[in-house]
Amino acid sequence: MKKCAILSMDNTQDFVIYDQLLEAPLADAGWQCETVSWRADVDWNEYTTAIIRSTWDYQDHADEFLEVLRKIDDSDTHLDNPLSIVEWNIDKRYLQELQAKGVAIVPTTWFGDYDLSKVLACFQQFNVEELVIKPCVSANADDTYRVRIDQLKDSSSMLAETFEQRNFMVQPFMSAIVEEGEYSLFYFDGQYSHAILKTPKSGDFRVQEEHGGRLKKIIPEPALLAAGDNTLKQIAQSLLYARLDFVRHNDEFVLIEAELIEPSLYFNLDEDAPGRFVKAMENRLQRLAVI
Numbered sequence: 001m002k003k004c005a006i007l008s009m010d011n012t013q014d015f016v017i018y019d020q021l022l023e024a025p026l027a028d029a030g031w032q033c034e035t036v037s038w039r040a041d042v043d044w045n046e047y048t049t050a051i052i053r054s055t056w057d058y059q060d061h062a063d064e065f066l067e068v069l070r071k072i073d074d075s076d077t078h079l080d081n082p083l084s085i086v087e088w089n090i091d092k093r094y095l096q097e098l099q100a101k102g103v104a105i106v107p108t109t110w111f112g113d114y115d116l117s118k119v120l121a122c123f124q125q126f127n128v129e130e131l132v133i134k135p136c137v138s139a140n141a142d143d144t145y146r147v148r149i150d151q152l153k154d155s156s157s158m159l160a161e162t163f164e165q166r167n168f169m170v171q172p173f174m175s176a177i178v179e180e181g182e183y184s185l186f187y188f189d190g191q192y193s194h195a196i197l198k199t200p201k202s203g204d205f206r207v208q209e210e211h212g213g214r215l216k217k218i219i220p221e222p223a224l225l226a227a228g229d230n231t232l233k234q235i236a237q238s239l240l241y242a243r244l245d246f247v248r249h250n251d252e253f254v255l256i257e258a259e260l261i262e263p264s265l266y267f268n269l270d271e272d273a274p275g276r277f278v279k280a281m282e283n284r285l286q287r288l289a290v291i
Helices: 019-028 058-074 083-089 094-100 116-126 149-163 175-179 222-235 273-287
Strands: 002-008 031-037 049-052 078-080 109-111 130-135 145-148 168-172 182-188 191-199 214-218 241-249 252-259
Touching: 002 019, 019 031, 019 273, 049 273, 058 078, 058 083, 078 273, 094 222, 094 252, 109 116, 116 130, 116 149, 116 168, 130 149, 145 149, 175 241, 182 222, 182 273, 191 222, 191 273, 222 241, 222 252
Parallel strands: 002 031, 002 049, 049 078
Antiparallel strands: 109 168, 130 145, 130 168, 182 191, 182 241, 191 214, 241 252
């Protein structure tokens, strides 16, 4: 029997996960499905394919996580998304490469170590009153800070400790995320699947459900869909899944992140999405002669 490992983590408490919605369409397609922590001591050769899903603690153990994925990649098991994509996407500096290919991204300054004077200069550079500071390797908005210029000096020691000898990025706070929301487009095996709009709870700027964000399914306007299609084209890799996050800025949709490792795919907001995912997975595995 075809066997699928859904990669998760040891402690899923306080996280909102929808991957269980894949179980029925996988079973209907003749798959045995198991949710497996990426830290589990298992023989990966037992599985036909392993799909990275809710591995949302990897950012604290990035080297260990990558080593596990390398073991899976070296086994008889097919890994999605591919290891090469994970290695490229795990550090947000991939955005520089996409920008060089013409993809519009949120304006960003990149740092390799914390320097108060240089971070302060970003307020003038971006002509804003608030900045967002976040690590280049992160998930679920961990260690992500929204700061005003009058707060920065008081927060500087904490930020210096957080980002000491750590690559991080500074961006203007995008007020449109609060006023309008963050858009996410989902693609399965290179084909558009569905889209949602995420808005933060009152007084916050983080749109994740774990932080109180509100989500709804939408039909994307043509300009948004075109931005998503172009971004996927510029990534130019074979992917089982992709989530592309955008915000409206200066009358265009700019890329916040291309989530290609372990994005929530919000199967709960489109009842046909789990079935589309499984069909895309099978088509891909057949094309690659895995099944």
